[in-house]
Amino acid sequence: MKNKMITSRDEDFAKWYTDIVRAAHLADYSSVKGCIVIEPNGYAIWEKMQEILDKKFKELGHINCQMPFLIPESLLKKEGELVEGFAPEVAWVTEGGEKKLEERLCIRPTSETMFSDYYSTHVKSYRDLPLLYNQWCNVLRWEKETRPFLRSREFLWQEGHTIHATEEEAIKETNQMVEVYRWFHNEILAIPSICGKKTEKEKFAGAEYTLTNEALMYNGVALQAGTSHYFGQKFSKAYDIKFTNQDNQEEYAYQTSWGTATRMIGGLIMVHSDDYGLVLPPRIAPKQVVIIPIGNDEEVINLAKKYKELLNENNITAYIDDSNKSPGFKFAEAEVNGIPLRIEIGKRDLEQGKITFTRRDTREKIQSEIEIDIVSYVRDLLEIIQKDMYEKAKERRDSLTFEAHNLKEMEKILNTQPGFIHAMWCGNKECEEKIKEIKGCKSRCVLENAKPIDDKCVCCGKKAKELVVWGIQY
């Protein structure tokens, strides 16, 4: 039965999205304009994201720390490109302790400034390097248009900031971290993402270059979901981070930064969910299995408890819904909340030696004999769900991936059904700006080493330099 709280996805995608956010209790608007309350169901997804990413970061040698969230204006202004890029969207603290401050303090929109300031007093010799630091924190960007998770003024994220003795090492780190994000999206979130370099226009303010992970939503709109920046010596020169290298000479250090945020929750919704509510891939679902006993029969209840214990002991997160609600209500609730697998146990089924599983992704019911090894059966089924969700998302993305050879073709695609548009580009900013005039379409990333699909620029028709993926973005 279709959930009445949820607008149809094909009817009004934007309303469908906010309906899902609300119906699954992921987030709510707050009394602070542009800021959301991340409700427990939404926060549990973020905790799971943090757990998995943090483990991976640490395996790769990163350690966590915490920088102040306020940045003195004079310190912020030391790196000009960064300031220019972020100035329009920062907020300022001007009063504290009932007094006007002598210097305005900016609330961090990102923390290159604070890390660089710290490194400038702590990095002295190549022996101190590399420092592979990361922090999990909140940041603030004064956005005009906001949308829960996808774009809100305050959001939660992680920002890695590393500093190295050589260019090679820093470049390796930059590449490694965008690959971590690609792995996370593909393997954990079941979101097929594409990786590539941002154009000069779209790169991070202050970076030498930016690598990005780009995902495509169900409606063909792109989402930037994890970026990794190579700074070279830009910040080390601005903040005077010098070290003595192996040849006993002073040198400016090489830096990177990389981050991903709660907006991935928005991506999860927009790629996988349907008109019945949230759909979560098993590997990121805080609760993977719900067991619903039908009726109060002791044997039924005991089997439910046994299953729950067995599953939990084997690292599958299962819970029993033993509330006073009707089975139908419980089914709908598990469905709207995106629990990947539902197990129903009824007395009659039990007598017939049967048990019913329902997949959230396909809503398919599967009857099985009761004499199964519940742990391996559920584990296998969850893996199948995970893989199928990835394949389905990939099929959708591929079906929304187009080629354009001239502006007319591009316009036609964007006006019919947007998606990822592969098109050649001459490398000139003017062409990028002209393309942006079509519904705000931007370059997503450059596909380096890709086979050219044309020899002319999609916009000006002059000699093409690179194959670029274009698209409308959130």
Added chain:
Amino acid sequence: MKNKMITSRDEDFAKWYTDIVRAAHLADYSSVKGCIVIEPNGYAIWEKMQEILDKKFKELGHINCQMPFLIPESLLKKEGELVEGFAPEVAWVTEGGEKKLEERLCIRPTSETMFSDYYSTHVKSYRDLPLLYNQWCNVLRWEKETRPFLRSREFLWQEGHTIHATEEEAIKETNQMVEVYRWFHNEILAIPSICGKKTEKEKFAGAEYTLTNEALMYNGVALQAGTSHYFGQKFSKAYDIKFTNQDNQEEYAYQTSWGTATRMIGGLIMVHSDDYGLVLPPRIAPKQVVIIPIGNDEEVINLAKKYKELLNENNITAYIDDSNKSPGFKFAEAEVNGIPLRIEIGKRDLEQGKITFTRRDTREKIQSEIEIDIVSYVRDLLEIIQKDMYEKAKERRDSLTFEAHNLKEMEKILNTQPGFIHAMWCGNKECEEKIKEIKGCKSRCVLENAKPIDDKCVCCGKKAKELVVWGIQY
């Protein structure tokens, strides 16, 4: 050998403290006045604190969420006592996106306001209750005098905010959570804390009453380290949080809040550390065991690796220091960083079938036969260290716990060697204020149901009502 970077604790306690913070790389001053950088060694302790407390909170049914960190002025002002209490120490955002804001936004000093605002639209029926929410976040209080961890403008903490259908249930929650803090301090941090009720003067702004955990530092100064507040209906009336109770009548809900912060790291240092550096109880130490191979002998290296693996497999955090530094340097580094147990493996010892353990807390060397079960041996030793550290801290606290029967006695104690002072009190604020004139001594907490030590108030000499613990505080 005494660490040259560290001032003697008995010579200059304040300087000793900041020396430890710096030498063990726990935190550093930042370019933002009153805010610190929590360095990886310090942040790892906070992560361990979070891990243990979060698990306990969840076992008790709490779930995490995230409220906006900005509070509109008009919303903040709804609960008068809270505003009065926090007004002198809040900071204001007045500009955002290059414009002056219509309404100032306060950076959260605590989040009763935002939780109450949220609850006011989400709590409708007794069936919605209780809501047992918690958040881990940063807060800001514009302190004038700051000290790393103990008192800084920005700090990290958790704040639980729960809402209930009955007074009884909310009171039970308030008591339960101060007991969680007590357990955490005694069992995990090896800090013997005392629990009790705050006086009216010292309770949280807006609370009906506050329960507190009070620890005593090595120098006899008290540290409030974890409080739990019962709000009754104060906030629900101010923010209009009404629900329909079981008798189908409208009623204001009952709330609590409870929190503890990174200042516990300061407490850990001030209770346990010594002139050689940080000393950490094994249960909170991010790294519990360091294995130092002496020389490059293959047998030695292999044994070190085997030990490390065995210990890690059994949930004991061990690492090998195989850097190029000299053994003496490695010993000193492990010592200053507070690694609870050091294992030295040398070729000569190995030939003699011996192995050397060094306890960080007592700095005692223990030689053992090599044919031990390394896992159970280390586990037992860590448990002994944990218990001994608690006992030592308790002895110190008890030796600094005094009784006073009149102001003269109180003054004498505070001028000689401060500590916890047990003294009777008439219940009048005037006496509390008079006592505060002696070196800022405040009531720490009321010991309810305690045996009176006198029948007269320590200050005015009139009839005493309660036994109170007094002390100077951080």
